[in-house]
Amino acid sequence: MYKEDTTLLDYKEAGLESEDLKNMYRTMYLARKLDERMWLLNRAGKLPFVISCQGQEATQVGAGYALDREVDIISPYYRDLALVTHFGMTAEETMLSAFAKKGDISSGGKQMPSHFSKKLCNIMTQGSSVTTQLLHAVGASFKFKMDGEKRVALTTLGEGSSNQGDFHEGLNFVGVHDLPFICIIENNKYAISVPRELQYGADKLSDRALGYGMHGEHIDGNDPIAVYKAVKEARERAINGEGGTLIEAMSTRLTAHSSDDDDSYREKEERESMKETDCLVNFRTYILDKGVAEEAWFEELEKEIKAIVTDATKAAEKAPYPDAREALTHVYEEVQHG
Amino acid sequence: MAKISYLQAIHQALDFEMGQDDSVFVLGEDVGKKGGVFKVTAGLQEKYGEMRCLDTPLAESNIVGTSIGAAMMGKRPVAEIQFADYILPATNQILSEAAKIRYRSNNDWNCPIVIRAPFGGGIHGALYHSQSVETLFTSTPGLKVVVPSTPADAKGLLISAIRDNDPVLFFEHKKAYRLLKEEVPEGEYTVPIGKADTKREGDDITVITYGLCVNYALQAAERLAKDGYEAEVLDLRTIYPLDKESIIKAASKTGKVLLVTEDNLEGSVISEVAAIVAENCLYDLDAPIMRLAGPDVPSMPYAPPMEDFFMVNPDKIEAKMKELAEH
Numbered sequence: 001m002y003k004e005d006t007t008l009l010d011y012k013e014a015g016l017e018s019e020d021l022k023n024m025y026r027t028m029y030l031a032r033k034l035d036e037r038m039w040l041l042n043r044a045g046k047l048p049f050v051i052s053c054q055g056q057e058a059t060q061v062g063a064g065y066a067l068d069r070e071v072d073i074i075s076p077y078y079r080d081l082a083l084v085t086h087f088g089m090t091a092e093e094t095m096l097s098a099f100a101k102k103g104d105i106s107s108g109g110k111q112m113p114s115h116f117s118k119k120l121c122n123i124m125t126q127g128s129s130v131t132t133q134l135l136h137a138v139g140a141s142f143k144f145k146m147d148g149e150k151r152v153a154l155t156t157l158g159e160g161s162s163n164q165g166d167f168h169e170g171l172n173f174v175g176v177h178d179l180p181f182i183c184i185i186e187n188n189k190y191a192i193s194v195p196r197e198l199q200y201g202a203d204k205l206s207d208r209a210l211g212y213g214m215h216g217e218h219i220d221g222n223d224p225i226a227v228y229k230a231v232k233e234a235r236e237r238a239i240n241g242e243g244g245t246l247i248e249a250m251s252t253r254l255t256a257h258s259s260d261d262d263d264s265y266r267e268k269e270e271r272e273s274m275k276e277t278d279c280l281v282n283f284r285t286y287i288l289d290k291g292v293a294e295e296a297w298f299e300e301l302e303k304e305i306k307a308i309v310t311d312a313t314k315a316a317e318k319a320p321y322p323d324a325r326e327a328l329t330h331v332y333e334e335v336q337h338g
Numbered sequence: 339m340a341k342i343s344y345l346q347a348i349h350q351a352l353d354f355e356m357g358q359d360d361s362v363f364v365l366g367e368d369v370g371k372k373g374g375v376f377k378v379t380a381g382l383q384e385k386y387g388e389m390r391c392l393d394t395p396l397a398e399s400n401i402v403g404t405s406i407g408a409a410m411m412g413k414r415p416v417a418e419i420q421f422a423d424y425i426l427p428a429t430n431q432i433l434s435e436a437a438k439i440r441y442r443s444n445n446d447w448n449c450p451i452v453i454r455a456p457f458g459g460g461i462h463g464a465l466y467h468s469q470s471v472e473t474l475f476t477s478t479p480g481l482k483v484v485v486p487s488t489p490a491d492a493k494g495l496l497i498s499a500i501r502d503n504d505p506v507l508f509f510e511h512k513k514a515y516r517l518l519k520e521e522v523p524e525g526e527y528t529v530p531i532g533k534a535d536t537k538r539e540g541d542d543i544t545v546i547t548y549g550l551c552v553n554y555a556l557q558a559a560e561r562l563a564k565d566g567y568e569a570e571v572l573d574l575r576t577i578y579p580l581d582k583e584s585i586i587k588a589a590s591k592t593g594k595v596l597l598v599t600e601d602n603l604e605g606s607v608i609s610e611v612a613a614i615v616a617e618n619c620l621y622d623l624d625a626p627i628m629r630l631a632g633p634d635v636p637s638m639p640y641a642p643p644m645e646d647f648f649m650v651n652p653d654k655i656e657a658k659m660k661e662l663a664e665h
Binding site for chain 2: 110153166
């Protein structure tokens with residue numbers, strides 16, 4: 001059950017080892033540091049746009065960690081830097097995309113940053129229209145069912161997306177066919193400036209699962225272990241033919257909506273208090289408390305990640321832009337004649 | 339070769355492709371057990387199973403959106419929208435997603451889906467069962483839009499559409515389903531997407547059109563021949579992207595061009611054809627470009643006199659042809 005407190009679940013009961021916790025923390029920390037660096041670069045006038053994962057890394061890495069990266073498919077949304085990093089998006093690829101450079105694996109410099117795509121790593125492409133990606137994951141899960149494959153498709157979205165028609169249409173279809181599908185609502189309680197009270201009247205969005213004929217769960221999205229456990233169980237059900245799961249992970253958006261938003265609609269007090277739920281800080285404390293790692297491990301990690309982020313930034317800054325004529329490429333399949 | 343209808347030709351194309359490629363599947367409202375409201379997919383569920391001829395919930399965005407997801411994973415979905423008029427809830431998935439998947443992922447992903455939808459009027463379908471919706475899609479690079487005018491083209495173009503590695507919208511004229519019959523090659527038969535086709539040769543005037551209007555234009559051309567004028571009839575077949583080369587050639591050949599569509603006149607496919615002719619053929623023209631289309635009212639009315647008033651027919655085309663020929 002979701003708790004408002006900051007206590008994390010027991011990792012051993014969730015089936016995790018101490019190494020797992022370190023791996024999870026590492027990915028969360030890398031995503032956070034990449035994200036923070038992008039804001040600095042934005043404020044320095046070097047990047048036109050940033051949209052953040054900050055505060056939602058626990059949900060993303062907890063979910064990713066419960067999946068099988070070799071076979072499962074993710075259809076993420078723009079906040080999922082930590083999820084795609086876990087799935088194999090490299091720090092350099094993230095920076096190349098932020099700078100819109102030629103080597104941007106997601107789009108070759110065609111899309112804004114955080115519009116992730118990397119087929120090799122089972123990351124589906126997304127646009128900016130919200131919730132459309134849900135149906136693509138549903139379609140993938142329909143394929144898995146058709147072909148009798150033990151794979152799942154996972155999509156993520158903000159709670160704002162739960163009001164779109166595609167959300168309803170897609171989850172209804174999952175329920176009809178008991179598809180191997182998982183939807184995680186990363187509920188950070190704001191659709192840009194609109195608070196949850198003005199977005200939906202339900203107590204819990206996960207209650208909607210009942211209406212779709214699928215499993216629903218409401219969890220603490222700031223606890224990576226709770227997310228891992230819920231997604232692990234959802235994956236088991238999915239590949240056993242027991243259908244899809246709707247998970248509402250209560251989460252926190254630590255930044256403004258994007259670099260073009262001033263966050264003025266949230267009181268300073270509220271923004272300050274959010275820091276208490278910072279999943280990265282709480283997970284660090286947990287790891288120390290449980291004796292999984294010492295301070296020295298964190299210090300070492302911090303050095304390592306700083307070097308990775310700096311190297312990635314330098315490489316991306318130096319990299320060439322795509323040629324202007326690339327704007328004309330890949331509209332349709334380009335068939336070579338002769 | 340047997341004579342079959344436009345509808346049977348489409349059925350044959352689906353059956354042939356489903357038979358030779360396991361990744362092809364059909365989905366839509368009522369396509370399975372009922373075999374479609376027009377019976378285009380009749381018998382396919384019995385032959386290929388419930389999953390490969392899937393009755394979906396009544397939700398068009400889901401039909402198209404899940405097709406996109408399955409296509410990205412290697413399937414070849416053929417989604418049916420029951421009437422083209424009801425494609426609107428799926429337009430976000432078509433325009434924002436399907437059309438842009440290859441481009442925005444820089445060729446990493448692609449989206450080989452076909453969306454079939456019956457369109458067009460003259461069947462007492464009124465406002466919401468008669469529309470020509472093609473212009474919603476004919477200014478979106480990334481999409482291909484096909485409208486066959488004959489049974490053979492319907493079969494050949496649909497097989498090509500299913501094999502195409504990009505999204506194809508396939509609009510079938512519902513009045514043509516049982517009206518048009520001809521000999522259609524059996525088994526494997528393809529017609530290239532992106533190529534217009536000269537359906538009739540003539541030296542006096544050129545008619546450029548697509549869909550059921552091709553048949554009407556051919557009927558009109560035979561009547562006009564009795565007056566001593568021979569019309570060239572060019573069938574666009576693919577209305578996006580347009581076959582500019584064939585349009586320019588056909589317009590330049592006679593110097594007198596009549597463009598026909600049953601869609602509303604303003605901003606229609608033939609508006610773009612007119613622009614192509616104007617840009618490229620000005621010095622070959624012997625008369626102003628002439629257009630014949632539906633009036634600019636929201637949709638086709640139900641009462642027979644009003645429906646007839648809206649619809650293009652051989653009489654209207656013949657009158658325009660004669661006017662142009664005598665110019």
